[in-house]
Amino acid sequence: MLKLREKVVLITGAGSGLGEATAIQVAREGAKLSLVDVNGESLEKVKKRVQEVAETEILLITADVSDEEAVKNYVHKTKEHFGRIDGFFNNAGIEGKQNLTEDYGSDEFHKVVGINLNGVFYGMKYVLEVMKEQGSGSIVNTASVGGIRGVGNQSGYAASKHGVVGLTRNSGVEYGQYGVSIKAIAPGAIMTPMVEGSLKQLGGDQWEEAGEEFVKSNPMKRFGKPEEVGNLVSFLLSDEAQFINAAVIPIDGGQSYQY
Numbered sequence: 029m030l031k032l033r034e035k036v037v038l039i040t041g042a043g044s045g046l047g048e049a050t051a052i053q054v055a056r057e058g059a060k061l062s063l064v065d066v067n068g069e070s071l072e073k074v075k076k077r078v079q080e081v082a083e084t085e086i087l088l089i090t091a092d093v094s095d096e097e098a099v100k101n102y103v104h105k106t107k108e109h110f111g112r113i114d115g116f117f118n119n120a121g122i123e124g125k126q127n128l129t130e131d132y133g134s135d136e137f138h139k140v141v142g143i144n145l146n147g148v149f150y151g152m153k154y155v156l157e158v159m160k161e162q163g164s165g166s167i168v169n170t171a172s173v174g175g176i177r178g179v180g181n182q183s184g185y186a187a188s189k190h191g192v193v194g195l196t197r198n199s200g201v202e203y204g205q206y207g208v209s210i211k212a213i214a215p216g217a218i219m220t221p222m223v224e225g226s227l228k229q230l231g232g233d234q235w236e237e238a239g240e241e242f243v244k245s246n247p248m249k250r251f252g253k254p255e256e257v258g259n260l261v262s263f264l265l266s267d268e269a270q271f272i273n274a275a276v277i278p279i280d281g282g283q284s285y286q287y
């Protein structure tokens with residue numbers, strides 16, 4: 029039995045990493061896809077990869093999630109094309125520069141918050157309108173362990189991801205009565221281009237060694253795989269996970285529970 033048979037799933041940040049892995053997994057589970065990213069070329073590549081594993085309808089939309097009009101437009105286009113939106117992986121995000129708070133820079137702070145928090149808020153605002161009218165739907169927002177713990181050197185990222193957790197809890201409480209469930213995932217370090225970039229900020233040319241050092245403190249002694257997040261999100265978007273609402277689910281090998 030396919031978990032997402034005939035469901036329409038909208039994914040932001042679908043051109044890479046966790047968004048790409050989730051697109052592949054939800055397509056395997058029978059979903060039709062609306063894929064959004066600021067990078068149109070990467071969307072074309074992901075479309076081909078999805079088509080290698082599943083035969084499904086795929087709509088591509090190039091949009092910047094920090095631009096409210098662009099968000100309104102990608103939601104409108106998806107609804108217009110498919111007639112409904114059953115699942116929404118509200119996932120696009122950036123890490124930003126790593127720096128002490130006093131050196132972080134206000135422009136960088138606004139940029140990171142603009143994409144990671146405003147972008148998630150805009151997405152919820154317009155998708156919830158559609159789901160409330162339908163009387164059904166599931167949203168998964170991408171937070172981070174940086175949204176439930178202090179990591180350091182990430183003022184903008186921490187503020188934005190804690191904000192995503194707050195939005196998830198608040199709106200989950202509001203929309204349960206309309207048949208809509210809203211959850212957040214809090215991934216630890218999952219090996220995607222974003223984490224590669226983060227390790228390069230830490231270790232420069234020696235980034236792979238920096239990575240080996242980094243995972244030593246993880247209870248499972250490894251990075252997570254994008255497919256593991258794709259599997260989790262696919263389940264969370266399915267009807268089987270409908271009663272999980274306003275919850276934040278870590279996927280980090282247990283690292284955030286470690287003292």
Ligand code: NAD
Binds near residue numbers: 045173218
């Ligand atoms: P990634 O860099 O591999 O992919 C992010 C995608 O988002 C890219 O395709 C990029 O083009 C797109 N994007 C960036 N800014 C955008 C914008 N303004 N509008 C639309 N699309 C935009 O990164 P990833 O690791 O897959 O990260 C995805 C999400 O997961 C992010 O929100 C990130 O903060 C979060 N996250 C990742 C990890 C990890 O370890 N990889 C851990 C915790 C949280």
